[in-house]
Amino acid sequence: MKISSTFANLVLCAVGLLSVAHAQEARSLQKRSTSLLINPPGLPQLPTANAAKAASASAGLNLTDIQGDIVVGMTKKQETFTFFTIVDAPTFKSKLRSEILPLITNARQMLKNETQPDTLVNIAFSQNGLTTLGITDNLNDTAFKNGQLNNSQALGDPVGTPDWLPEFTAGNIHGVFLFASDTVDNVNATLETVTSALGASITQVYSLQAAVRPGNEAGHEHFGFLDGISNPAIQGFDDTPLPGQASVPAGEILLGEQNDNVIRPDWAKDGSFLVFRQLQQLVPEFNKYLTDNPIREPALTPEQGSELLGARMVGRWKSGAPVFLSPLVDNPALGANSSANNDFTYAAPNNASLCPFSAHIRKTRPRADLGAESKNTHHILRGGIPYGPEVTTAEASSNTSTIERGLAFVAYQSNIGAGFQFLQQTWANNPNFFVKGTTGFDPIIGANHGNPRWTEGNLDPTIPTRNFTIITDFIVSRGGEYFFSPSLSAIANKISV
Ligand code: N7H
Numbered sequence: 060m061k062i063s064s065t066f067a068n069l070v071l072c073a074v075g076l077l078s079v080a081h082a083q084e085a086r087s088l089q090k091r092s093t094s095l096l097i098n099p100p101g102l103p104q105l106p107t108a109n110a111a112k113a114a115s116a117s118a119g120l121n122l123t124d125i126q127g128d129i130v131v132g133m134t135k136k137q138e139t140f141t142f143f144t145i146v147d148a149p150t151f152k153s154k155l156r157s158e159i160l161p162l163i164t165n166a167r168q169m170l171k172n173e174t175q176p177d178t179l180v181n182i183a184f185s186q187n188g189l190t191t192l193g194i195t196d197n198l199n200d201t202a203f204k205n206g207q208l209n210n211s212q213a214l215g216d217p218v219g220t221p222d223w224l225p226e227f228t229a230g231n232i233h234g235v236f237l238f239a240s241d242t243v244d245n246v247n248a249t250l251e252t253v254t255s256a257l258g259a260s261i262t263q264v265y266s267l268q269a270a271v272r273p274g275n276e277a278g279h280e281h282f283g284f285l286d287g288i289s290n291p292a293i294q295g296f297d298d299t300p301l302p303g304q305a306s307v308p309a310g311e312i313l314l315g316e317q318n319d320n321v322i323r324p325d326w327a328k329d330g331s332f333l334v335f336r337q338l339q340q341l342v343p344e345f346n347k348y349l350t351d352n353p354i355r356e357p358a359l360t361p362e363q364g365s366e367l368l369g370a371r372m373v374g375r376w377k378s379g380a381p382v383f384l385s386p387l388v389d390n391p392a393l394g395a396n397s398s399a400n401n402d403f404t405y406a407a408p409n410n411a412s413l414c415p416f417s418a419h420i421r422k423t424r425p426r427a428d429l430g431a432e433s434k435n436t437h438h439i440l441r442g443g444i445p446y447g448p449e450v451t452t453a454e455a456s457s458n459t460s461t462i463e464r465g466l467a468f469v470a471y472q473s474n475i476g477a478g479f480q481f482l483q484q485t486w487a488n489n490p491n492f493f494v495k496g497t498t499g500f501d502p503i504i505g506a507n508h509g510n511p512r513w514t515e516g517n518l519d520p521t522i523p524t525r526n527f528t529i530i531t532d533f534i535v536s537r538g539g540e541y542f543f544s545p546s547l548s549a550i551a552n553k554i555s556v
Pocket residue numbers: 280281282284285286287288289290338339340373375419420421423424439465466468479482483503504534
């Protein structure tokens with residue numbers, strides 16, 4: 060009897076995947092007792108392994124096939140992003156299959172300390188990378204296909220991208236490795252293992268080392284705000300969202316799952332588009348702007364008025380407490396309470412006085428402004444991490460950044476045009492969103508090609524029409540790329556063959 064080649068391939072794939080799963084389990088048996096993720100008060104926890112297992116079983120989501128970073132959010136302790144060019148595709152494919160695939164961390168492994176690896180390893184490919192590997196199938200995502208450099212004007216970056224690093228403009232980034240762990244030594248050792256396994260089949264283009272901020276700043280980005288509070292819960296992975304957390308059909312983040320209505324090749328199922336942006340933050344300049352422009356609320360000192368302006372620009376206090384629930388002063392207990400710090404909708408009455416329409420978190424997720432959350436199909440899952448050192452005394456006293464620091468911004472979604480690009484272009488950079496004529500730019504990430512940005516939207520509650528003209532971009536895009544983070548079976552059966 061002749062076995063059809065399709066059937067033979069299926070058997071080989073199944074055997075291949077089983078051995079990958081066994082290799083991962085075997086490695087994880089001897090693994091860690093502490094987590095490679097941070098867990099500061101106020102940030103949501105991952106579901107327990109049992110809860111995720113039950114949710115995914117009923118939804119038919121295969122958590123061992125989904126790359127781990129997609130689900131973990133902004134909680135890595137140490138992370139290095141290594142961008143590479145594929146110079147020898149056949150050798151790369153063979154090493155990818157035999158040596159790298161067994162190292163790739165899946166979503167299920169991240170749910171228990173004992174199953175986490177020493178270092179999370181994930182991989183993603185640019186359109187140029189897939190093309191170099193001979194993959195001609197169309198993933199049907201225009202932004203991904205064209206690459207981020209071609210998208211830079213739509214994103215509001217200055218014309219000619221003068222601030223982009225040359226590594227991001229050269230057009231030779233084919234892929235990126237994500238290495239995350241609790242120690243730099245682990246990250247570096249794994250990077251060494253991976254790059255020596257791949258040998259001369261790749262060249263490294265660029266590496267960005269990132270890390271959680273020290274001490275009590277753990278979980279806070281460089282402006283000082285707790286970050287990573289509000290990420291959507293993926294249905295079929297986390298079915299018990301916290302109050303106020305968006306619960307999204309899996310297909311908003313993962314290709315080929317429910318609510319991903321775009322036609323994709325079968326092998327793209329359970330992959331996700333990874334948007335990477337190196338976003339420099341001008342922290343002393345941001346602080347100077349707040350000092351110079353306090354909100355003159357009679358009950359507050361000028362320092363408190365500056366703090367209030369910063370909180371209203373973000374929509375949250377540094378502790379994470381939302382200004383909608385704590386409008387005049389910070390409430391650290393609320394910020395630290397993940398069951399309460401996301402529990403609001405901007406519903407009337409008089410909602411803009413509580414949280415400005417221009418506030419970063421209201422621009423990027425307008426909640427009840429759009430009606431029911433299910434009417435908002437523009438969700439991203441943020442997985443970034445700060446990079447660069449703390450502000451020095453000299454920088455603080457001169458109000459001038461001399462060392463680069465910022466956010467290694469990572470966002471996962473099934474559709475870049477509806478996800479990251481939409482949030483940046485159609486909401487943050489659009490002065491007419493949400494209220495035409497009186498909202499202005501998102502004062503944090505809104506970009507106007509390097510030109511001044513105006514913002515109001517009730518930013519100053521004591522003078523609702525006060526117009527702020529911000530000359531300095533506190534966030535400067537240093538470039539980035541769009542990637543596809545495939546499922547493990549896609550790596551085994553499509554990308555490495
Ligand atoms: Fe933003 N920041 O420190 O001000 N972000 N963000 N972001 N962001 C959020 O809810 C920040 C950026 C979103 O569900 C918080 O996790 C900084 C881009 C979305 O209510 C803080 C940078 C895009 C949310 C920051 C940056 C977004 C969000 C509150 C760059 C998309 C959730 C904490 C350096 C295009 C909104 C939290 C919700 C929250 C800051 C970038 C999107 C503190 C510094 C480029 C969707």
